[in-house]
Amino acid sequence: MRALLIGAGGYLGRFVADRLLADPAVQLTALGRGDGADVRFDLTTGSPGALARFLDAVHPGVVINCAGSTRGGARDLIRHNTVAVATICEALRRSHCGARLVHIGCGAEYGPSQQGSSTAEDAVPRPGGPYGVSKLAATELVLGSGLDAVVLRVFSPTGPGTPAGAPLGRLAEAMRRAMQSGDGELKLAGLAAQRDFVDVRDVARAVHAASLSAAQGIVNIGSGRAVRLRDAAAVLARVAGYGGALHELDAPPGPVRPVLGHQRGDSDHMVPTPFPYPDGCGGWQQADVRTARDRLGWRPRINLEESLADIWMEAACRM
Known part of the structure; x- marks a missing residue:
């Protein structure tokens, strides 16, 4: 199978590339803006026609889109996350390659x-x-x-390579600084939020499985278990050998507000306004991953403690 990977230099893309390269049946071509790409192409400025001509030349059986941006203002996010995908879809429609599209979405699409x-x-x-x-x-x-396409909605990816700006990346960096300076007390904010963390290597396995499957539509990729950041911080302290005290800073006071349910039959309910969390998903998020099990034959294998140990190993190297 010839695979075209877009965004191979990003956080998820690097692990997807490693997973595909480990499969001797896959011939991988990487397309992106960085110097490490086999082919340089900017989806935000390049034309669908130019990309279609490249697709016809390479003739991939599957196109995997891991490109995108998590930071910036609304205009930049729309350009990198939406306009870029419009270019991919139009190029695939114009191309004669008939490639399957595996697109990486995110749990933030659901909201609270x-x-x-x-x-x-x-x-x-x-x-x-x-x-x-x-x-x-x-x-x-x-x-x-109208393409043969599947969207993998990835919830909260973590593990090796976790960006320093991500919640667990920030936790590890704060703990590293505390240990380096000898602080016996670590004050952290926003630990009440609960998220479904899934290791990035498990995400790469899901992408590989989706590339080989006939699944279409949306498939959630997560652990199926929400974890409070406060508990993740405690595990990280144990992994790191940090013996100091962990103190959670008080969340700013806020009113209760309605949050709409996400299951059939759910009704509106009231919850306290949580400490601000960057993904806009409020205080709780947990994936139902039965579709991934049934349609991709995929289950998460790597537990959060192992993911945190890898995050800490990278942080400790900076001490």
């Missing part, structure tokens, strides 16, 4: 969900910020394209 619930693929998406909106728009473009 009910405490204790698992979000399934049939949930009505209500993203809580510009990032989620830009990713949801991209998903809608893929689903409406």
